[in-house]
Amino acid sequence: MWLENLQRTFLDWDAMAEILPIMLSTGLKNTLILAAASTVIGIIIGIILAVMGISRAAWLRVPARLYTDIFRGLPAIVTILLIGQGFAGLGRELFGPSPYPLGILALSLIAGAYIGEIFRAGIQSVPTGQMEACRALSMSYSQGMRLIVVPQGIRRVLPALVNQFISNVKDSSLIYFLGLLASEREIFRVGQDAAVVTGNLSPLLLAGIFYLVITVPLTHLVNHIDHRLRSGKRTTGAQPSSGLDEVDELGAATRNAEQTRFNGGSLSIRDLRLSYGPLEVLRGIDLEIPKGSVTCIVGPSGSGKSTLLRSLNRLVEMNGGQVMLDGTDIRGMKPETLRARVGMVFQHFNLFPDHTARENIMLSLTRIKGLPRAEARAIADARL
Incomplete structure (x- = not known):
């Protein structure tokens, strides 16, 4: 008897089949839109917060710290209600009657605080010699951050960013508190409405399955990315068995690039x-x-x-x-x-690890001296 009750409550296949098309066309679509949009906007906010957070200027660093503490400290539902209801009048003037954009904004503000900390940790994990190498190449602070430090930091925190997207997928279920229109319902709201109509929890179970279908593969993707980043790229092909063999190979190599002439200085x-x-x-x-x-x-x-x-x-x-x-x-x-x-x-070279040897040489030639890429490539080949 209890098994039949359990089946009627959670495994009503007819109720699941009835709600499945709406779950796919409306719920899944809106959940992915909410999660993707809030993640993209959160990344923009996070990069700004990270750069402000590592600044030596207190007038930049302190506001970034306050923002992060506030939006990480508040429960997500409190932030969503404060933004969605507190700015409802402004939202109607800008976006119409739908609270959907305000929901995206609230999720973005929350995500930005966490992503800012992720980026800050990633940027600070980049060796300080990388920025010093940028200075030696005559890059400005903004150029060094934009071309070298931030890209390396992003690569280091990519698994954490995917984890944040997973959190945004789950937090999108809280937007239903703002009273979304029928066409704007996310997975949870579609399942909840159907559960109220049918009188059992099968639609909610289906909603949970949808969340698992989204998040579980992403979780394994995070683990795979993290493993690849930790283990590094594996080289293929035969490798020299000793340093002497490598020297012999270099001595036998032919130089195809033409030598370039440089005028030295006194x-x-x-x-x-x-x-x-x-x-x-x-x-x-x-x-x-x-x-x-x-x-x-x-x-x-x-x-x-x-x-x-x-x-x-x-x-x-x-x-x-x-x-x-x-x-x-x-x-x-x-x-x-x-x-x-x-x-x-430098004594320790401080080469940029996300660039090839040729690209390391070409970087200052193209970005600082403004040489065409073809000319910079020829100079790099001659120097290697």
Whole structure:
């Protein structure tokens, strides 16, 4: 007897079959629209919050922190009701009688707070040397963030973003509190209305199945993406069995690209001094480097070789002395102008891992010097 009651309550196939077309055409469509739109808008809000959150300026950092604390601290249903009912009059003027757009806005504001934290963590996980490499290539802060840091951060947090989309799919069921029109009902509201009409919970069970069909594959996709990002790309083909084999292969390689000519510059250093607070790192450095020459600076670790090179590119500012590049004092140049003329390779290289070796070389040629891609590619091939 109880089994029959259970079947009538949850497994009424006729009730499920009757509601299935509406669940597909109306409920599923609106759920995906709500989740996708709120995720896209939330990503835009999140990127802005992340950049503000890592800023050194307190007037940017503090508002971002307050926004995040408020919308992460409030229950989703409270935010939805505050936005949907509090701005109902404005919503009618802008969007008509439907609360649908306000529901998307509420979900977006909630998602933006979480996505902002996701992006902030992703950006801060990018090594600081990446931004320093951007500065060495004469990129501005905004260029470095847009071209290098943010793309790397997004790749690192892609699984978390998919998880946030899954949360938006489930949170979309709360929009029914705003009183959606019949054509705007999402999966839960379609199932609930049918459950009230039929007197059993089979339509709600069908709604739950729809949510599982959406979220479970995405969950496994997140796990797969996370595994791929952690394990890295697997190389295929034969690999050199030792370093000596690799050297032999490089020696036997033929160079197809034509060599490009560059005009070097002369460098004159007089009494260069540099200190970090009370600690004097460099003192009385004098050096003459003629045009077109190659100079090796040799010394033990910690003797200041890298610091000297960084001061020549103004990645760190000297405290005294004079550095002349082709007869021009570098302190009279804008740092970006100087760095566009002076190339630097870091001790740890700080190459951009999301770019190929060729793209690493082409980046400054195309983005900073404005060379055509074909010319930049030819120069890169000649340098490799």
